[in-house]
Amino acid sequence: xxxxxxxxxxxxxxxxxxxxxxxxxxxxxxxxxxxxxxxxxxxxxxxxxxxxxxxxxxxxxxxxxxxxxxxxxxxxxxxxxxxxxxxxxxxxxxxxxxxxxxxxxxxxxxxxxxxxxxxxxxxxxxxxxxxxxx
Numbered sequence: 001x002x003x004x005x006x007x008x009x010x011x012x013x014x015x016x017x018x019x020x021x022x023x024x025x026x027x028x029x030x031x032x033x034x035x036x037x038x039x040x041x042x043x044x045x046x047x048x049x050x051x052x053x054x055x056x057x058x059x060x061x062x063x064x065x066x067x068x069x070x071x072x073x074x075x076x077x078x079x080x081x082x083x084x085x086x087x088x089x090x091x092x093x094x095x096x097x098x099x100x101x102x103x104x105x106x107x108x109x110x111x112x113x114x115x116x117x118x119x120x121x122x123x124x125x126x127x128x129x130x131x132x133x134x
Contacts, residue, residue: 023050025057031064034101039072042107044079047086054090063096071102080110088114 022038023046035050054060068087076083091098103111 022046027063031062032067033060033063033065034067034069036069036071037073040074042070042073042076042083044082044086047083051086051090060094060096065097065099066091067099067101069101070104070107073107074104075106076110077106080106084110084114 022042024036024038026034026036028034035054037046037050054066060066087098087100100107100111
């Protein structure tokens with residue numbers, strides 16, 4: 001029937017929409033790129049889309065450091081392990097210092113679990129750490 005075909009077309013078109021951009025970039029003259037994450041939750045699609053944009057931007061080449069600002073994020077989920085794995089993989093692949101700032105609540109607890117691994121701790125740290133993060 002024609003109305004079921006139309007519903008399928010509408011549903012397919014909705015699936016093709018790009019994820020809503022939930023972040024902003026602030027570039028400083030000191031070579032620090034600050035990524036302000038929009039909340040209140042941070043999911044896999046959001047982080048994947050953000051990493052794609054970061055890899056395409058030329059400003060990342062002039063940055064010595066990237067700070068992911070979690071001030072607006074109250075919850076990472078539902079696949080929090082994948083979200084953090086994407087950020088760690090990005091840090092390792094780019095070889096840039098990456099930090100997470102303004103962690104609180106569930107995001108802070110999740111990141112603290114990852115910091116038990118010395119390799120991950122060296123790859124991506126929190127802003128108040130003094131050790132080198134890749």
